[in-house]
Amino acid sequence: MKKMIVAGALAMLPVAGVCADDGEKLFKKYCWGCHHQTAEAFGPSFSTIASKRTKEEIVAQIVDPKSTSKVFGYKRSSMPSFSDLDPEELDALADYIMKFKDKR
Numbered sequence: 001m002k003k004m005i006v007a008g009a010l011a012m013l014p015v016a017g018v019c020a021d022d023g024e025k026l027f028k029k030y031c032w033g034c035h036h037q038t039a040e041a042f043g044p045s046f047s048t049i050a051s052k053r054t055k056e057e058i059v060a061q062i063v064d065p066k067s068t069s070k071v072f073g074y075k076r077s078s079m080p081s082f083s084d085l086d087p088e089e090l091d092a093l094a095d096y097i098m099k100f101k102d103k104r
């Protein structure tokens, strides 16, 4: 009986999945070589990106940069696509980038 109660309580705990804090980790792992938070690098800074794009546009660019960079007005698309990231990771990354809106 006691075992069942414990199992029930465990089932109610939120799943230890990806959370917003992981955005920074993912950024360091996948993006930092080309993007910095507030300084321009090979790609635009996150503060530049966040001030002109929506979260949806950011996610689209991560998954399929070939299509979005044209829409965004780039002549060439030099960013690799990260299509193996799962939806939670994409969400965490986009949230992390949006935090730099208006930061210089």
Ligand code: HEC
Pocket (backbone or CB within 6 Å): 027, 030, 031, 032, 033, 034, 035, 042, 043, 044, 049, 053, 057, 058, 059, 061, 062, 065, 069, 072, 074, 076, 077, 078, 079, 080, 082, 093
């Ligand atoms: C190899 C270098 C490189 C890596 C790694 C890279 N990017 Fe980019 N990114 C670029 C370049 C260059 C551009 C400019 C547009 C283009 O060439 O496609 C860009 C553009 C973008 C844009 C759109 C910019 C705009 O005008 O709004 C977003 C959003 C973005 N990157 C996010 C990311 C994220 C998030 C990651 C990590 C998952 C990442 N990038 C990894 C090079 C890179």
